[in-house]
Every structure is written in C-alpha cells, then in structure tokens.
Amino acid sequence: MAYRNGTYVAFHANGTNVPINSDIKYYNLMKAWTGKSDDDFTMVNSHDKAASVRDSSKRSTLMASLQLRLRNSKNMVLIVGETTRFDTDWVPFEIQQAVDVYKIPIIAAYSVWERRILSPEYLSDYWPKALADRIANGTAKVMHIPFKKAPLADAIDQYTHNNMPPHGLWFYSEATYKMWGID
Template sequence: MAYRNGTYVAFHANGTNIPGGNSDIDYYNLLKAWSSKTDDDFTMCNSHEKTAAVRDTSSSERLMEVLRDRLKNSKNMILIIGTTTKLDDDWVPFEISQAVDKFKIPIIATYTNISTPIKNPSVYKARWPAALATRINNETASVIHIPYKKTVLLDAIGQFSHNKLPKGKGLGFYNDDAYRSFGIVG
C-alpha cells in the first residue's frame, strides 16, 4: 500500500518548460520556491520530487507510468488553472482522470489571476478543462476552488486529502470566515 503524503501538482505546460509567462509553469515554480524557503510556514511534500525524474523525450507510456506512480503516492492534487489550462488535451486530462477515477484524491483547483474569495466556483467553469468539468458535473470529483494565494493554498494542502474530502462535491469553496482568517476580503 502506498504511503500517501505528497501533493501532486498539475498544470498546463503549453509545450514548454521555460519560465516567462507562456505557461502555468511559472506558478508551479512559485509553489516550489515557497516550499523551499525556510523563513515561513509554507511546506509541501511535492510528489514530483518523490520519484525518478523523466525527460521530455521519454515515451508517452513511460511518462504515464511515472505520473501514475506519483499520483498513487499523493494525498491531494493541486490543479493550477490559468487562461490556457482548458486547452491542454493530453497531460492535464490524464492527470485529472487518474486523480479522480483511480486514486480518489481531492483536487485543489487554484485559479491564477484571481485574488478575491471564490464563493461561486461555477463562475469559472469556462476555465475548466473538459476532464474536470465532466467529473464536477457527474459529481465524481471532490474539488475545493480557491484563488492562487499562498495562505489559502497552504490551508488546502494541509486540510484536504484522500481521507478528508472537501464538501460541496465538485463545487467546494471556503466560507467568509475562512477567507478573513487568510487575510483576504472581497
């Protein structure tokens, strides 16, 4: 049985691993930077760092095998949702399907360029990848929807797991009191 303590991070790479605003990799790198700092409380056991690295030139079968292994050892999944995430038609849909259908882990859907409380996740459905929308609509996904903010991410990572799913089926969100405790008003 897998020891599930990692947080898996899915994002639209847009065919590049080069930072600079062309993909959601910048937000993934920011998560890693927050986690590596020792002067604050943000910690994340990154599932991507718990298994062997794979090269971009690896076969699709090899990549799928490694991604499944990472997801198997994860307690939750952060899905970084930017303006182009819904356009990803290979890896993000695969990661969502495995996380929800096979490994039954909750998704922390975090929206880039959103800094106010998310109280009605359906407002953002135009950003959802089809794989996420389908699983929200058929109520198989457990999802908490949050802005891409450090304090909110830290709480969601620590709070939600395969053993403690967010409420609200696929449309979970934090209440006003929680947002106030994060220092976010809106």
C-alpha cells in the same frame, strides 16, 4: 501499498518549459515557498518522490511516472490558468487518474483569479473538460481557491484522500478569506 503523503501539482505547460510562457511559474513559486525555512508553507512534492523523466521520453514512460507520483499523493493541486482548458493531453490524463483511479481530492488553484472564490461555478469557463465532466457527474471532490499562499497551505494540509471536500464545488467562507486578508 503506497505511502500517500505527497501533493501532486498539475498545470498546463503550454508545450514549453519556459516559465514566462506557461503555468510552470506557479508550480515553481510553490516549490520556492516550500524551500524557505522562515515560511509556514509546506508541501511534500510528489514530483520529487519518483525518478524524473525527460519530455522526450516515450509516452508510456511518462504515463507510468505520472501514475507512480499520483499513487503516492494525498491530493492534487490543479493550477487553473488562462490556457488550462485547452490542454488535451497531460492535464486531462492527470485529472482522470486522480479522480477515477487514485480517489484523491483536487485543489483547483486559480491563477486567473485574485479575489475570494465564493461561487466556483462562475469559473467553469476555465475548467478542462475532464474536470467539468467529473464535477457534473459528482465524482470529483474539488476545493476551489485563488492561487494564494494562505488558502493553498490550508487546503493542502486539510483536504486529502482521507478528508475529501464534500462535493465538486467546495469553497472557503467569506470569514476565512477575511482572516487571511483576501478581498
């Protein structure tokens, strides 16, 4: 049985590893926050818990590596950006595995939204089909937040395979956002 203490981060790489051209910049920011010793943001990165593979590896090798990382994860952060909904390859696979196989919650962190998220259904145009389908059929347990440090830290700590959001459209209250200084 896997020791599930990691956070799996999924994002649309947009066919590149150049940070300015994809959502990898947000993943790198999360790693930087974790690396700062004077910061409250902590995350056990599931991607560090398995051997890395190259983009040129066989698809089956990449899939096996992603599955191992998901198996060791307590939750998934899905960085939702401008192009996430267009990914037809890895993001849908990661969502399917996270929800259907490994039964972990998804923390949808919107890089396209700076303010409080009080009605996540209004952001559905940004969802990949794999996420939209699982929210609609009730299998995905999703916490929707803006891509900001305080909500990310809280959601990563709070929502796990042992403590799921109650449904697919869960969000923080106005009072919680006020506490964090988010308008």
